[in-house]
Amino acid sequence: MFDVNQFVKVVLDTSALFGLEQVPPDWEAYVTEGVLAELEKYNDRRSENLLHTIKVSQATSGSLSKVREAAKGTGDVSRLSKTDTEVLALALELKAAVATDDYSIQNLASVLGIEFMPMSMKGITKVVRWNYLCTGCGKVFKEPQPDCPVCGSPLRTTRRI
Ligand SMILES: [Zn+2]
Structure with a gap:
């Protein structure tokens, strides 16, 4: 049966937020404080409009360490910023998908069993x-x-x- 409250939970990283004009109506969208800080750094005015429809949340230290452990395993640890780690950890916690064009984030998402949506629609198909x-x-x-x-x-x- 169709459930009108069935939203797709999505955590956006900075690259995804940059590529987004508006949040799709069936998305329950999240960003981390780190993503917000990066947007402010680039003086992106869109964040003000987008933020009416996006929730800001932070991951716990438990899921942050899970992501860091996985990053060590794949060798992505040196490519992964603090913000990237937070985005993945939050997605893990919320059982949300990650919207990102970042190759290392996509790579780790598949290792962690997190669904990812490449904004460019050219995601990777296997773990590197x-x-x-x-x-x-x-x-x-x-x-x-x-x-x-x-x-x-x-x-x-x-x-x-
Ligand atoms: Zn050497």
Whole structure:
């Protein structure tokens, strides 16, 4: 039976909010305080209009650590901002989907069993893991490091196959 109160719960990250003119009427939309702060940084005036239809919420430290743990597992931890982590943690908590065009957020969402909606409609289909390749000696590491423990050169991320 059709339930008029059946909204789609969606947590928006900054990229999704930028791409949104208005919140679809069947969305129960959320953002985190970090996303709001980023919008203010860019002086985006749309946030004032959009915020009438968007709820602001924060994730608990429990779900934040769950997201951080998952990010360590995939190697996305070095690509993930504090705001990104908050967005994922809130989605996890609210059992909401994530609207994002950010590749690392989409990657982690699939690891965490969170549904994601790419605003550009070109999302990834499989989970990507990252390697860390030394630009000096060429050694490959599975865990992120500040620089190469062997020769001290900077590392760059490469996709793990
Ligand atoms: Zn090295």
